[in-house]
Amino acid sequence: MSKLTMKKVSQLLVAVLLISALMPVIAFGASGFKNVTYDGQNVSGTVYSDTYSSDGVTVSIYSPDGTLIAVVPTVYLPSSGYEWSIQAAQVDTYGFVTLKAPSVNADVYTAVYDNTAPTWAAGPMTASNITVSSVDLNWPKATDNKTSVTYHVYQNDTLKSDSVTGQTYSISGLAANTMYTFKVEAVDAFGNKSTPQTLLVNTRTQSGGVIGGGWGGGSSGNSTNTDGSINVSNGQVDASTLKSAFANKAEVTLVVKGETVTIPVSGLLDAAKNSDSTLVIKTDSGTYVLPLSVFDFDALAKELGISVNDLKFTVNIKKLTGSDATAVSGAVTAVGGKALADAVDFSITFEGKDGKKTSITSFNQYVKRIIKLNSKPSKNAVVLLYDPATKTFSFVPSSISDTEAEFWRTGNSVYTVVEYNKTFSDISSHWAKADIELLASKMIVNGATDTTFEAERNITRAEFAALVVRSLGLSPVASAAKFSDVKSADWFDGAVGAAMQAGIVDGYEDGSFRPQVQINREELAAMIVRAYEFADGKVAVDQGTISKAFSKYADTDKIVWAQREIALALYVGLMDGLTDTTLETDGQATRAQSATMLKRFLSKVEFID
Numbered sequence: 001m002s003k004l005t006m007k008k009v010s011q012l013l014v015a016v017l018l019i020s021a022l023m024p025v026i027a028f029g030a031s032g033f034k035n036v037t038y039d040g041q042n043v044s045g046t047v048y049s050d051t052y053s054s055d056g057v058t059v060s061i062y063s064p065d066g067t068l069i070a071v072v073p074t075v076y077l078p079s080s081g082y083e084w085s086i087q088a089a090q091v092d093t094y095g096f097v098t099l100k101a102p103s104v105n106a107d108v109y110t111a112v113y114d115n116t117a118p119t120w121a122a123g124p125m126t127a128s129n130i131t132v133s134s135v136d137l138n139w140p141k142a143t144d145n146k147t148s149v150t151y152h153v154y155q156n157d158t159l160k161s162d163s164v165t166g167q168t169y170s171i172s173g174l175a176a177n178t179m180y181t182f183k184v185e186a187v188d189a190f191g192n193k194s195t196p197q198t199l200l201v202n203t204r205t206q207s208g209g210v211i212g213g214g215w216g217g218g219s220s221g222n223s224t225n226t227d228g229s230i231n232v233s234n235g236q237v238d239a240s241t242l243k244s245a246f247a248n249k250a251e252v253t254l255v256v257k258g259e260t261v262t263i264p265v266s267g268l269l270d271a272a273k274n275s276d277s278t279l280v281i282k283t284d285s286g287t288y289v290l291p292l293s294v295f296d297f298d299a300l301a302k303e304l305g306i307s308v309n310d311l312k313f314t315v316n317i318k319k320l321t322g323s324d325a326t327a328v329s330g331a332v333t334a335v336g337g338k339a340l341a342d343a344v345d346f347s348i349t350f351e352g353k354d355g356k357k358t359s360i361t362s363f364n365q366y367v368k369r370i371i372k373l374n375s376k377p378s379k380n381a382v383v384l385l386y387d388p389a390t391k392t393f394s395f396v397p398s399s400i401s402d403t404e405a406e407f408w409r410t411g412n413s414v415y416t417v418v419e420y421n422k423t424f425s426d427i428s429s430h431w432a433k434a435d436i437e438l439l440a441s442k443m444i445v446n447g448a449t450d451t452t453f454e455a456e457r458n459i460t461r462a463e464f465a466a467l468v469v470r471s472l473g474l475s476p477v478a479s480a481a482k483f484s485d486v487k488s489a490d491w492f493d494g495a496v497g498a499a500m501q502a503g504i505v506d507g508y509e510d511g512s513f514r515p516q517v518q519i520n521r522e523e524l525a526a527m528i529v530r531a532y533e534f535a536d537g538k539v540a541v542d543q544g545t546i547s548k549a550f551s552k553y554a555d556t557d558k559i560v561w562a563q564r565e566i567a568l569a570l571y572v573g574l575m576d577g578l579t580d581t582t583l584e585t586d587g588q589a590t591r592a593q594s595a596t597m598l599k600r601f602l603s604k605v606e607f608i609d
Contacts, residue, residue: 044085127223142186200224242267304352397607455592462515466495483513
């Protein structure tokens, strides 16, 4: 019996039938099928006989169960034999068909044309009942387009079984404290194999302790998915599992069942030597993307009075419920907004052996988080930080899709997504109307009153510092501003302190900040550029760039000290001249100009969509 392989493409029986590769050459004078081809519509070929049949020859085609599908007539050609053809659509529902030409005693020919492998249902491969010597493997169901499926199970590339029909398999005889790689392939009746499901499993220790040292307690027996992510079902992850995962990749994901996971720092120390190492904690409530570089593990261990190998930390991603959720929804209603997501509290707490704890409230860089949306957003959707103490909201840099919001902040808090629309009666025909409305709807700029914006009013240094701090999503830093004319009771104290800490503002040589002085365009450009660089917008500016940026303007001699910053603002597109030939950097900036520059900056660093 000879075999023929064909591929199906575009839902038809499609492919080249590999006669030369998959069947013996039929010798001249012997009866049999040959020269079988497929032209996209028909399967055709020749059946040869060493004797001529005056009554003609027919080709019978049978399904796999022996049912006759069709009888095809042939045409005799002396040079080749009896030629036949059948439409592919007549046989493409079967895994193979059988061709017979009884009148000439031709060999039976089986045409196999299913090259489609089984496919997996959604879901990861997991492990359960992990002991020192055994494990139960579980995997999603696989289906095939033609036949039933069996599963081949491998342990460290050694086949354990090739006849599993269910979706679970128990393996025993394992060694304690050992990492194993398990693999499952789905195979159809024609030998087509799926992509494998792969899982790393670390067996428990003989004593039930954590493998690889660190801190005490029972082993979690975490399993690893095909994509390398680690399943966390009981709120803990093994140090050895983390070490093994980071040995193979720079970003490791923990898929957490529940809201909390406790992580041993001993499993991260080697990875922390690589500045790109990132730990992603994914729960049903949200996702936390933590670069390990944001933590000084040695300093935290010293603060808690323990060895760094005994240090652990807990990440909590908690959806607010009860009165806490009610307070947030009430605050959304109070500002006239519509909630698009649940309110989620992100927190991190480090702990030593004696129960002493310290919470991480801020980072030295932006850290990414993700929460899911309950409703499709509009362009005015915004991620907001909720302050439970004041019951107020503030802007958070973000990018929002139809299903989720990604956002970045330098601290921890409660976050939600709100749709909020704001406009003012005095900007209906103003050139900056769109930018003002966008930033007002993001809760970055406020009106002079609830209904007016006063776009052409000049803006003070304190007011613009506050706008920049809001646009960066920074928290106020009370008493950080060491200026002689900034007092702790001033409304702008925290904003000026945060701006100074971020390197956005400087004071004057006499130690003052001059918060009530109206800001000029030179100072405005300098603050915007520093904010751009704080948000990781990196552009090298040399003297050639400065000269090119200034070449079209006739009044660059009026720039007192911020030549580099103004050149960068022009080069990047954060700033324009007031006319085609003048910058007027000594002119006082208006609220409208400030809003426009902020909007450009936020768009450039992708803090708004």
